[in-house]
Amino acid sequence: MLMKSECLHVLLSAGLAATLCSTTITPANAQEPIFDEARFGVLAxxxxxxxxxxxxxxxxxxxxxxxxxxxxxxxxxxxxxxHLGGSLSTAGETSQVYAGFSWTADLTDRLFLEVGVGGAVHDGDLDYDGGSGPALGCRLLFHEYAAAGFRLTDNWRLTAQIEHSSHAELCNGPNDGLSRAGVMLGYKF
Incomplete structure (x- = not known):
């Protein structure tokens, strides 16, 4: 808990002074948001x-x-x-959820670059089964992304992102991988 006191000094008649104080108690984490940033967009x-x-x-x-x-x-x-994220296919292709670590480097006050690495789980094809989509070999994949961003305001940002998921030849079967790129709009809390 954090305590904040505010006092008002009042000069009374005959040279007497009085101090009136009020104290406000707030939770220690009241100013800390749970999320640092949220981004939404479309990739192809x-x-x-x-x-x-x-x-x-x-x-x-x-x-x-x-x-x-x-x-x-x-x-x-x-x-x-x-980071924790996911992509949902609009055409019955591979959807995935992923998590990992991200690093951001500021180029200027407004321009930044970002990279992230982690793992993903997907619902796509494992083997060639006559479909047109990629054969991914196993359910668990590595997931990497790179982004270039622009801070529109202190809170809003626009990023161009490219990402890739594959198993890096660590499991048996095909490894076509998923490669996607697009734009995302983000809000920094």
Whole structure:
């Protein structure tokens, strides 16, 4: 709990002074939002070999438990943000959920670059079964993304993002992977 006191000093007649104080108690975490940022957008397949139809409604939320945004220099590398996200196919292709770590580097006050790595779980085809989509070999995949962003205001940002999911030849079966790119609109709390 945090306590905040405000006092008012009053000068009474005959040179006497009185002090009136009020105290407000607020929870210690009242100013700390649960989420650091939320992003929503659309991505499309950019894979030439096994192109996926439709677009992918995509969302990500970010947490900053180690103070990545406040860190400077090498500390920024040691304090990544945590991301949790997913993409939903609008055309019956592969949907996925993913989580991992993200690092942001400011180029200017408004421009930034970002990279993230982690893992994903998907509902796509594992083997070639006559479908047109990619064969992914196993349910668990690595998930990486890179983004370039622009801060529209202190809270709103626009990012161009490219992402890739595959198993990096660590399980048996095909490894066509998922490659997608698009734009996302984010709100920083």
């Amino acid at each position: 397949s950019v894979d030439n070999g096994h192109h996926e139809d439709g677009v992918f409604a995509t969302g990500m939320i970010f947490f900053d438990p180690w103070g990545h945004d406040a860190a400077q220099g090498i500390d920024k590398l040691l304090r990544p943000r945590i």
